[in-house]
Amino acid sequence: MRAALLPRDESLRKSVATQAFTVALLLAWEVASWCFPPFLLPGPYEVGRSLWSLLTTPAGLFQAAASVFHVGTALAIAFVVGTAVALLPFYVKGLRLAIDGRLTPFLNSFPGIGWTLLAILWLGLGLRTVIFAVAIILVPFMIINIREGVRTVDADLIEMVVSFGANRWREFIHIVLPALFPFMFSAIRVSFGVAWKVALTAELFGGTRGLGYTMNVARQELETPQIYAVIVLIVVIVFLGNRFVFDPMQRRLQVGSRSPV
């Protein structure tokens, strides 16, 4: 109610407070870094310098590119597998409980680090381990979101299409797939953030390159600024992805689905 009476004043105060908080936090960080040894808490300047060298030297860029590759590949694999599993009960009705009541809860509660350590024992250190671990952690997120969509696909609509003689493939392309788009979008959106975070873990334990690997090396050499730099980079990547890719796409999707048929 107050916000309605004083909208301009209120929103100005809010943005001033928000920016002031950022500055205050950086200042507090700087001051705190004077009080602690650098291996415990390096200052924002040192972390910034470490981040800069990560993003400007070929070696650093190579590790970042490796992480992008890991995340992208794992997302693609998890999306295909998740979509296939989520669609199964739609075509084979008897599998509903097996997937919703057995497979998905199992995958969803199986700890990610467990997959990572098992992958190391099965596949050794390297690319396959990282991609396997990240993909299998993402699969339940994909299944849960896309299953939600499959449930809402209008059964009557499909029956009508079938009775008009459209075949299964055309039914899938023209009716099922468009109805699933918003759910596939949110599946990928959720998985994007999770993927970056778990890729770091998978690379740290089971990788031979990537940002997680960089962080592990930094941890062993007590290069604390580098650890902070990698963490800051992940936070920034997740934020930028949400802000400049997923938020605009979501707005467009909502506009698209609101338009009358």
Place this chain on the structure above:
Amino acid sequence: MRALLSAKGFGQRAIAESLVLLALAAWWWSSTHMATAVLPPPQAVFNRLLDIATNPSLSWHVLITSLRVLTSVVLALALGFLLALLAHAVPWLSGVIMDRVLVVLNGMPSVGWAILAVIWFKVSDFTVVFVQVMILLPFSLTNFAEGLRNLDREIIEMAESFARYRAATLTKVVIPMLMPYGIAALRVSYGVCWKIALISELFGAQSGLGYLMLQAQSIGDVTTVIATCVAIVILFTLGEACIINPIARTARKDIARAEA
């Protein structure tokens, strides 16, 4: 109709359970073709699970991990609620909490928290709980903020004009309206906490299932690695059936009574 439905349910069940059995059989069959160090047979993992459940020196790790998980969930819910309430009640703080604190918490990788916490606080119970609370906080904060955003202003104003005490409005109207979001926050936090329990114990603890798993992994003991993962799945499922679902059911009854 009912007979038909239950027959259909029976069919679903039969298919689901036989697929589980089939998966176990496939696991057993593959294990006979591979070294135990790569894929142990299911009965070996089952025996190790029994060992973990009955041998006091091992079940102690289970107890420690469970206590840490429950503590972290309670703390994360309380902290998330307080932050959401602060953002809601003090408009100029909402940008700080929702656009700064939440964004950072959302993007923070769990292994980052785990490593930083060990650097900051060394190895202790506090370190583990700190890591878990920090990982859970964005989930509980998001849920409570959503609930506060959807609070029906008109109902609250009406309640305030009828009620003699502000406290009555809070307990009889606001809290029941927030309850579904609180339950959602509880469910999500509880599920996530079991998944990240192991990782938070890898660096920061000398006890717990995560510690047990890392020890096993370092000597290539696959049986124990799989057994700890299955233990997590079982503990999560048990806790959901015995703690989370009853709480959700009671809350639903309370909401129904408040609406009546």
